[in-house]
Amino acid sequence: MMTGATSVLIIYTGGTIGMIKNQETNTLESFNFDYLLKYIPELKKFNYHISTYQFSPPIDSSDMEPVHWARLVEIISTNYDNYDGFVILHGTDTMAYTASALSFMLENLSKPVILTGSQLPIGMLRTDAKENLITAIEIAAAKNPDGTAIVPEVCIFFENHLMRGNRTTKINVENFNAFRSFNYPALARVGIHIKYAQNLIQYPDIIRPLFPHYLFDPNVVMLTLFPGIQESIITSLLHVPELKAVVLKTFGAGNAPQKEWFIHQLRDATERGIIIVNITQCTSGMVEMQRYKTGRQLLDIGVISGYDSTPECAVTKLMFLLGHRLSEKEIRHRMNTCIAGEITKV
Incomplete structure (x- = not known):
């Protein structure tokens, strides 16, 4: 002191x-x-x-x-x-x-x-x-x-x-x-x-x-959904070499297109070990993935909730956790855990 x-x-x-x-x-x-x-x-x-x-x-x-x-x-x-x-x-x-x-x-x-x-x-x-x-x-x-x-x-x-x-x-x-x-x-x-x-x-x-702490892994990308987004773009992004995590900015309370190809690409990515975190594009509020069918389908294929994370917070938290070489299971757990006052869990 x-x-x-x-x-x-x-x-x-x-x-x-x-x-x-x-x-x-x-x-x-x-x-x-x-x-x-x-x-x-x-x-x-x-x-x-x-x-x-x-x-x-x-x-x-x-x-x-x-x-x-x-x-x-x-x-x-x-x-x-x-x-x-x-x-x-x-x-x-x-x-x-x-x-x-x-x-x-x-x-x-x-x-x-x-x-x-x-x-x-x-x-x-x-x-x-x-x-x-x-x-x-x-x-x-x-x-x-x-x-x-x-x-x-x-x-x-x-x-x-x-x-x-x-x-x-x-x-x-x-x-x-x-x-x-x-x-x-x-x-x-x-x-x-x-x-x-x-x-x-x-x-x-x-x-x-x-x-x-000093370790970070920057192999993270932020993907903002929009009407008309093309399968080729999603496919290319999810197959970037060394990609480990995606911050997915969805509509409203965490909703995304129900197109078969879109769900297939996200499911394939999660099965390959890529961590996908769902946050809302809205400036205020949080994703509620069990609220609508379009959000529940993301949960079913392994996408996890980012709750009310800011984009800046979601990206840096993923980079921080990935840098410490934690297991995929542990990173998923910590992304759903408030470790520095960053999210509100209801």
Whole structure:
């Protein structure tokens, strides 16, 4: 346990939040976070010890991959005893994927890991970057009277809402409210005060230490159904070499075409050991595969429910479980088990 002033480590991976305009070229460039206080002098008002770690070179979030998730876990694990909380600055496009992945990789997390970013660069006058960063730091440093973290989870903070990372998806490219957690309430809402919903927050086993994970298997694909989808496309996708799992985005409450060729292709894939997880294309709600005949037929051929998983969560959870070389039976079991607050089972 740390003594003295509260300490927060800011990890800058890349993204819009770390951009400033080069006055000579009129282009946006990443700035050196060693000069963080110069650009955000408000941070001096915090009675915290704030340190920074910068990816070099910074990574566009479109290029984010499992190797970078493992790097983040290594940074957090290495510095875990030295800081009370962590803030990850990340591009918005894949932030929900990273947050979901980290929620599984940081097993028994007891300190806040808050991801944030911005829609406008930090160097612009009317930016959302400063507010997001300042509040993320305050949340990362927040403690209960007994010294434990108020929010010991991997979260995304954006535009006045603190959301569980593996429940969050990007929904807007234009407005400041870029993220939404449709199937789980916000863990905190920020106005004049930060109001935490402590009954919704997940707490660790205080006896067990942090257990970092680093293994991933990316041989997963996401398949979105649509009217008129062709058999040749489904056949080709399900026979990709090394394919191990499919996130199947179905209609409504988990429904899919009843065409004979479609059912045959999915049954054949599951019999070959490919794990198929059914999630809804809808932004809110969950699949209920026993509700309609079209959903029950998927259950009958071995497709499993993803409940109310976000696409980002379903993909990263599969990659995480596959990376640990678990048996097909065990992966199916864990996909139907809530291991980091990621699904709601009814």
